[in-house]
Amino acid sequence: MSASASAPPMTNLRLSARFADVGFSEIVRIRNRVMELKAAGETVHQFEGGEPFFETPEPIKAAMRQALVENKTRYAPSSGIPPLIEVIVEKVRRKNGIPAEPSQIVVAVGGMQGLYGAFNALLDPGDEVLLLSPYWTPTRDLIHMTGGRAICVETTRMLAEGVDAALGVRLTPRTRAILVNTPNNPTGRVLTRAELEAIAAFARRHDLVVVSDEAYEDLVYDGEHVSIATLPGMAGRTISVYTLSKSYGMTGWRIGYAVAPEPFITGIKTSVLYSTNGVSTPTQWAALVALRDTPESFFAEQRAAYRQRRDRLIAGLAELGLPVKPVPDGAFYVFPDVSRLGGTSTEIALRLLTEARVATVPGTAFGCSGEGHLRLSYALSLEAIERGLEALRHYLAAR
Numbered sequence: 140m141s142a143s144a145s146a147p148p149m150t151n152l153r154l155s156a157r158f159a160d161v162g163f164s165e166i167v168r169i170r171n172r173v174m175e176l177k178a179a180g181e182t183v184h185q186f187e188g189g190e191p192f193f194e195t196p197e198p199i200k201a202a203m204r205q206a207l208v209e210n211k212t213r214y215a216p217s218s219g220i221p222p223l224i225e226v227i228v229e230k231v232r233r234k235n236g237i238p239a240e241p242s243q244i245v246v247a248v249g250g251m252q253g254l255y256g257a258f259n260a261l262l263d264p265g266d267e268v269l270l271l272s273p274y275w276t277p278t279r280d281l282i283h284m285t286g287g288r289a290i291c292v293e294t295t296r297m298l299a300e301g302v303d304a305a306l307g308v309r310l311t312p313r314t315r316a317i318l319v320n321t322p323n324n325p326t327g328r329v330l331t332r333a334e335l336e337a338i339a340a341f342a343r344r345h346d347l348v349v350v351s352d353e354a355y356e357d358l359v360y361d362g363e364h365v366s367i368a369t370l371p372g373m374a375g376r377t378i379s380v381y382t383l384s385k386s387y388g389m390t391g392w393r394i395g396y397a398v399a400p401e402p403f404i405t406g407i408k409t410s411v412l413y414s415t416n417g418v419s420t421p422t423q424w425a426a427l428v429a430l431r432d433t434p435e436s437f438f439a440e441q442r443a444a445y446r447q448r449r450d451r452l453i454a455g456l457a458e459l460g461l462p463v464k465p466v467p468d469g470a471f472y473v474f475p476d477v478s479r480l481g482g483t484s485t486e487i488a489l490r491l492l493t494e495a496r497v498a499t500v501p502g503t504a505f506g507c508s509g510e511g512h513l514r515l516s517y518a519l520s521l522e523a524i525e526r527g528l529e530a531l532r533h534y535l536a537a538r
């Protein structure tokens with residue numbers, strides 16, 4: 140029998156091979172189930188989300204209205220309007236300490252498109268990216284969608300054995316990059332300067348690029364946010380990705396930006412050009428006002444509000460025998476070990492949703508060291524946190 144006779148029938152009505160190992164985020168699956176329950180009139184305690192609890196500040200909304208009044212509604216340069224790029228340059232120099240030039244900035248449709256562009260610019264089919272786990276789920280899928288392979292490295296192993304040992308065992312001739320996400324989604328962990336220095340030294344020694352996802356840069360409660368691009372020798376090998384989603388309550392506006400050296404910045408700009416041809420023009424004018432006019436005191440107020448919520452949720456979970464250790468220093472998530480509830484994290488999350496109407500995200504959504512955990516967001520009102528804890532208390536008492 141010839142090889143072609145035994146091969147499975149091929150049809151052109153098929154998805155490209157690139158999608159073979161690309162999931163439709165487990166977080167989205169849970170969100171859809173929550174929406175179904177709510178549509179059916181159920182009350183759901185929504186700890187599964189990833190959005191700030193406050194609305195977009197008024198001056199940013201006013202800037203959008205003004206842009207529309209002034210008919211700033213035409214095509215703009217696909218990499219971003221020059222006045223916004225100027226403001227971004229000023230911000231990353233002042234706040235992050237990255238000595239960026241305007242040519243090294245691209246405005247993107249959220250952090251998501253910044254990361255998409257970064258991996259597109261970086262990866263050939265089969266190239267590998269070391270991903271510290273637990274990681275934000277879409278990162279893995281973005282890597283796979285752009286042809287690369289995400290290689291999971293347990294953060295716990297890095298902490299126990301050191302950066303060189305943990306990353307070293309996963310290093311192959313195909314390794315191109317390390318993804319760093321601090322503060323981390325889902326654990327809220329903030330990498331220390333010393334940890335980032337060790338990762339940077341590893342990257343320099345093995346000639347790797349670092350993709351630095353700094354979506355939660357403004358939400359650090361204790362310690363400091365360090366942009367890895369500022370460490371010695373790193374500006375030339377780091378792609379830093381930012382978003383206005385979390386800092387300014389602008390998740391639905393879809394705007395962020397990336398800072399990168401050549402040749403990557405041209406690759407990311409090209410990726411933005413041929414996917415969305417840039418970010419909507421009025422949104423860019425509103426983002427300019429957000430970045431230029433928001434005082435640092437605004438972020439301090441947000442941090443105080445989040446810290447209060449974090450402490451309340453952690454205290455409530457501890458009372459229920461679900462301790463969060465160590466207390467996370469950043470972002471707005473906790474990632475407690477819930478293995479004592481029995482079953483896999485997916486089973487636990489489904490049980491909590493079905494039987495207690497408490498929505499969480501199973502730890503396995505976040506990579507190789509997520510099992511046994513659930514992610515809960517505390518970007519909620521204090522009252523919503525109380526009500527959710529009460530529902531959990533009832534559920535656990537009745538078991």
Ligand SMILES: Cc1ncc(COP(=O)(O)O)c(C=O)c1O
Pocket residue numbers: 189248249250251252275320323324352354381382383384390394395
């Ligand atoms: C770690 C992390 N990176 C990036 C993003 C991207 O956010 P956006 O595309 O809304 O800017 C998110 C959003 O949840 C996130 O949690």
